[in-house]
Amino acid sequence: MKALRDRFNTLMSGEGPADRVVPPTGFTASLTLFASAVMAFLAVFALALSLATGRLAHDWGAELARSATLRISAPEDQIEAQTQAALRVLETTEGVATARALGSDEQRALLAPWFGPDLPVDELPIPQLIEIVEEPQGFDAAGLRLRLQAEVPGAVLDDHSRWRRPLVRAAERLRALGWLSILLIGGAMGAVITLAANAALAANAQVITVLRLVGARDVFIARAFVRRFTIRALVGAGIGMIAGCLAILALPAAQDEGGFLTGLGFQGLQWLWPLVVPPVAAAVAFWATRSAANRTLKDLA
Amino acid sequence: MIELENVAYSYGGGELLSEVSLKLSPGSFHFLTGPSGSGKTTFLRLCYGALTPTAGHAQLFGRDVRDMTRDDVAMTRRRIGVVHQDCQFLDHLPLAENVALPLIVSGRDTLQEQTNLKDLLGWCGLSHRAKALPPELSGGERQRAALARAVIMSPDVILADEPTGNVDYEMSQRLMTLLIELNRMGKTIMIATHDLGIIRSTKSQVQARVLRIVNRRLQLAGADL
Numbered sequence: 001m002k003a004l005r006d007r008f009n010t011l012m013s014g015e016g017p018a019d020r021v022v023p024p025t026g027f028t029a030s031l032t033l034f035a036s037a038v039m040a041f042l043a044v045f046a047l048a049l050s051l052a053t054g055r056l057a058h059d060w061g062a063e064l065a066r067s068a069t070l071r072i073s074a075p076e077d078q079i080e081a082q083t084q085a086a087l088r089v090l091e092t093t094e095g096v097a098t099a100r101a102l103g104s105d106e107q108r109a110l111l112a113p114w115f116g117p118d119l120p121v122d123e124l125p126i127p128q129l130i131e132i133v134e135e136p137q138g139f140d141a142a143g144l145r146l147r148l149q150a151e152v153p154g155a156v157l158d159d160h161s162r163w164r165r166p167l168v169r170a171a172e173r174l175r176a177l178g179w180l181s182i183l184l185i186g187g188a189m190g191a192v193i194t195l196a197a198n199a200a201l202a203a204n205a206q207v208i209t210v211l212r213l214v215g216a217r218d219v220f221i222a223r224a225f226v227r228r229f230t231i232r233a234l235v236g237a238g239i240g241m242i243a244g245c246l247a248i249l250a251l252p253a254a255q256d257e258g259g260f261l262t263g264l265g266f267q268g269l270q271w272l273w274p275l276v277v278p279p280v281a282a283a284v285a286f287w288a289t290r291s292a293a294n295r296t297l298k299d300l301a
Numbered sequence: 302m303i304e305l306e307n308v309a310y311s312y313g314g315g316e317l318l319s320e321v322s323l324k325l326s327p328g329s330f331h332f333l334t335g336p337s338g339s340g341k342t343t344f345l346r347l348c349y350g351a352l353t354p355t356a357g358h359a360q361l362f363g364r365d366v367r368d369m370t371r372d373d374v375a376m377t378r379r380r381i382g383v384v385h386q387d388c389q390f391l392d393h394l395p396l397a398e399n400v401a402l403p404l405i406v407s408g409r410d411t412l413q414e415q416t417n418l419k420d421l422l423g424w425c426g427l428s429h430r431a432k433a434l435p436p437e438l439s440g441g442e443r444q445r446a447a448l449a450r451a452v453i454m455s456p457d458v459i460l461a462d463e464p465t466g467n468v469d470y471e472m473s474q475r476l477m478t479l480l481i482e483l484n485r486m487g488k489t490i491m492i493a494t495h496d497l498g499i500i501r502s503t504k505s506q507v508q509a510r511v512l513r514i515v516n517r518r519l520q521l522a523g524a525d526l
Contacts, residue, residue, distance in 0.1 A: 021405065023393040210389050213351075214450065215378035216406035218371055298371070 021211060022204060022224045029232060032196045036236030036285070037243070039189040040277045043182055044244025047273055050178030052264045057171035060164065067160065068141075070099075070130040074154035083128050086152045090132060093147070095139030102129045127154075189233070189281060190288040197229055197292040208300060222293035226286060233285030237278040245274050302327055302458055302489055303348050308357035310343055317343055321357070321519045323512070325458065325491065330484045330507050332500050333493040334522065335514035341493040342386065344514065345460050348491065349381045350374045362457075379407050382451030384461040388443045390435035396446055397422065397431040403454045418453065424479060425449045426472070440467035448476060458489040465499055473499060481507050 465473035
């Protein structure tokens with residue numbers, strides 16, 4: 001660990017004499033800086049997407065799993081009796097925390113988005129809804145269905161799993177896509193930096209020849225290049241990360257109406273995640289430049 | 302120190318050098334002559350491990366070149382000072398830093414060696430050019446700087462390819478004096494040149510042997526030179 005820290009310190013300590021052996025390259029330097037900034041910016045977004053969809057999948061799964069609905073469709077004169085029977089069944093069902101028949105006001109509110117506020121609920125043959133709140137361990141839906149069939153023929157149990165599953169699955173896919181994007185961004189950044197490093201190595205062929213002639217080991221030559229690209233990637237990714245975070249801060253806050261799109265962002269400790277981006281970018285640059293340098297040097301006399 | 306045994310080298314096509322055997326012992330002084338294109342530079346390259354013989358064995362400091370890793374070769378170069386015909390430098394660094402480059406790459410403290418560096422530059426007549434960039438130097442100045450760079454590590458062996466090619470008579474005498482001085486300190490010297498005048502004037506000061514590349518082979522030239 002100490003050896004590693006020492007290596008890191010020598011890597012990061014400012015311009016030593018060893019650094020000056022490679023001529024400064026203004027243009028490619030700023031390009032590398034720009035590329036890593038862009039990659040970090042995108043990585044922050046992919047990260048936000050992954051975390052937000054992960055959160056979403058969890059929330060949807062948890063919220064919907066805790067509730068179920070019982071729908072009773074029966075001739076008008078039997079509805080009241082069947083509702084009472086259903087409530088009795090539910091009260092004795094293990095795993096059901098509360099069961100409550102919705103009042104007509106609540107039913108009207110539920111239907112309002114579809115039929116408008118002036119719906120005469122009382123005059124329509126609308127099924128009675130019973131809201132079931134589950135205990136954490138949940139209840140046996142299949143068993144409950146059988147019992148209801150026997151005692152309340154007009155009851156249909158909807159435990160929401162039918163439309164919960166595709167939603168949760170979609171959210172999980174999105175999250176996987178987000179992580180995949182992060183991997184791809186990292187790979188693309190490695191490729192860009194490898195190209196830049198190869199260009200730098202090719203442009204400095206004479207420098208490398210001279211250094212070899214006077215007895216420089218490959219490690220020494222590679223280090224001069226590796227340090228530059230690592231620092232550039234670190235600085236660039238830092239800038240990109242800050243820009244990405246600011247952009248996410250500027251997004252409108254999560255709203256019920258907006259659904260998941262406006263929920264894109266970080267919450268609480270998740271804000272620490274973007275901080276990981278610059279060091280990872282630096283590590284990618286370090287590895288990419290080092291392998292490029294070693295590959296190039298091996299082919300030289 | 303440097304031992305070649307039946308060494309041959311070809312760049313593809315025919316062999317440029319064949320059946321070359323030579324043993325450079327410590328403190329020896331050699332000249333290498335031959336028509337241009339005869340393989341003098343290739344021979345020198347074999348001597349510092351830049352080329353691996355296509356046949357035969359080359360040993361540097363008791364180790365076969367074929368068994369050496371790239372790092373081994375690098376460490377060997379710190380003990381062999383090389384002056385190329387076309388001296389290459391790091392064009393973005395001033396001359397003084399270029400001369401001190403072997404110290405930098407071997408991790409020596411350049412501050413401690415400042416006096417050495419100053420003396421050396423003075424010796425080569427480069428003190429006033431210490432801050433100049435290599436592209437600003439004349440051919441002769443580059444040659445002298447390359448020699449200074451080759452000797453700053455106080456190597457065991459100095460290989461020079463036409464070190465007096467671009468300098469006037471007076472300066473070439475001066476460079477030779479430096480090389481003779483180093484030889485007296487026990488360094489092994491090998492100089493590729495076709496300047497017979499230099500060889501003659503040097504032979505009067507040290508015991509130098511003259512090697513000649515004729516028909517791809519290395520011969521010890523007669524006493525007539």
